[in-house]
Amino acid sequence: MRRREFVVGALGAGLAASNVLDSIIPGAPAAGGTASASQLRTAIPFGAAVRVDYLADQFDYKTAILEHCQMVVGEGGLKWIDLRPTRDDFVFDQPDRLIAFAEANGMKMRGHTLAWYGAMPDWTQQIASEAEAEGELVRHIEMVVGRYKGRIPSWDVINEAIADHPTPDSPYRESIWQQRLGKRFVELSLRTAAAVDPDVQLVINDYAIENPTGQCRAKREALLNMLRDLKDRDVPLHAVGIQGHLLGDQEIDKDGLSRFVEAVAAMDLEVLVTELDVIDNKLPASTYDRDQIAAATANDFLRAICDVKRPGAILTWGITDRYTWVPMWFTRDDGKPNRPLPLDVNYRPKALMQVIEEYTRVPA
Numbered sequence: 001m002r003r004r005e006f007v008v009g010a011l012g013a014g015l016a017a018s019n020v021l022d023s024i025i026p027g028a029p030a031a032g033g034t035a036s037a038s039q040l041r042t043a044i045p046f047g048a049a050v051r052v053d054y055l056a057d058q059f060d061y062k063t064a065i066l067e068h069c070q071m072v073v074g075e076g077g078l079k080w081i082d083l084r085p086t087r088d089d090f091v092f093d094q095p096d097r098l099i100a101f102a103e104a105n106g107m108k109m110r111g112h113t114l115a116w117y118g119a120m121p122d123w124t125q126q127i128a129s130e131a132e133a134e135g136e137l138v139r140h141i142e143m144v145v146g147r148y149k150g151r152i153p154s155w156d157v158i159n160e161a162i163a164d165h166p167t168p169d170s171p172y173r174e175s176i177w178q179q180r181l182g183k184r185f186v187e188l189s190l191r192t193a194a195a196v197d198p199d200v201q202l203v204i205n206d207y208a209i210e211n212p213t214g215q216c217r218a219k220r221e222a223l224l225n226m227l228r229d230l231k232d233r234d235v236p237l238h239a240v241g242i243q244g245h246l247l248g249d250q251e252i253d254k255d256g257l258s259r260f261v262e263a264v265a266a267m268d269l270e271v272l273v274t275e276l277d278v279i280d281n282k283l284p285a286s287t288y289d290r291d292q293i294a295a296a297t298a299n300d301f302l303r304a305i306c307d308v309k310r311p312g313a314i315l316t317w318g319i320t321d322r323y324t325w326v327p328m329w330f331t332r333d334d335g336k337p338n339r340p341l342p343l344d345v346n347y348r349p350k351a352l353m354q355v356i357e358e359y360t361r362v363p364a
């Protein structure tokens with residue numbers, strides 16, 4: 001079978017879950033497709049989160065990014081803690097270097113992120129009133145989106161605004177923005193970003209929506225409610241970022257995730273996969289088995305999305321197992337290093353990379 005026929009099957013009706021190992025072997029049989037011809041002829045841009053310092057001094061790292069990515073996003077650099085060490089300083093060094101790299105190499109850069117509870121400098125704890133919060137948030141977004149206007153085409157305006165265990169009465173996560181402004185910080189951020197750069201893609205980004213658990217069901221529902229509320233009030237918004245930090249030992253809720261994507265698409269919103277990786281701390285020790293399970297999990301996840309709607313981009317949260325956030329929270333009991341990303345520590349492609357390529361490449 002030629003690649004084109006194979007990709008038709010992979011993107012269309014999808015690969016049977018049990019078939020994932022076949023799916024990454026050239027020549028494997030594929031089911032009949034349902035995706036349109038235009039969907040199949042257009043590649044999905046692939047990208048990765050980048051640590052900008054390593055681009056400068058690690059040849060293999062830079063080569064891997066250049067070889068595999070059409071898009072980059074700073075793993076840090078645009079977070080408040082990096083940009084705003086003090087209330088009055090804006091430090092643009094890292095994102096300036098990353099955008100220069102992207103532009104020099106014909107890549108797009110995504111912006112991550114404008115309003116998040118995490119990675120906040122201590123001084124923001126002193127934001128005491130509603131007016132002060134509004135002033136700081138608006139000033140920040142105007143300054144940062146304005147600096148890269150026309151150059152960063154897509155922004156995670158809102159990151160992880162849904163509570164870890166949302167309830168109908170309390171769907172939002174605590175943050176300085178939520179505490180001082182209530183839920184209107186979401187609308188304020190989106191409207192401010194849209195006013196600064198009307199062409200930018202405005203994204204709401206979140207995680208833990210892909211498993212068949214009560215927590216993920218509640219997160220999906222809370223996120224959809226938030227999106228509906230924004231759309232009902234004509235708040236500018238273009239896409240939902242599904243982060244995709246997949247728990248390797250948990251099943252993907254294919255129906256639940258597909259239904260979620262359907263509901264997002266029905267609101268005329270695009271879907272992006274923004275932070276894909278596979279958390280492997282509970283997976284078997286064998287490297288081979290672990291990589292196959294990670295690839296199968298990612299395949300189930302991507303298939304559930306792509307069966308419904310072609311994502312605007314697929315990005316992983318890092319490119320090589322050498323540099324990943326995963327061991328900060330999910331070290332293995334056996335002491336073996338984590339393997340969450342598409343390339344191993346020596347930049348060799350793993351089964352996960354093959355799965356990603358099946359979804360992102362233009363058919364021959």
Ligand code: 9MR
Nearest residue numbers: 075076079118119159243275317324325
């Ligand atoms: O990978 C990032 C890590 O290096 C940072 O220390 C951390 C705090 O800024 O953020 C990590 O990235 C997170 C992303 O910004 C939002 N989704 C979850 C990611 C992994 O924790």
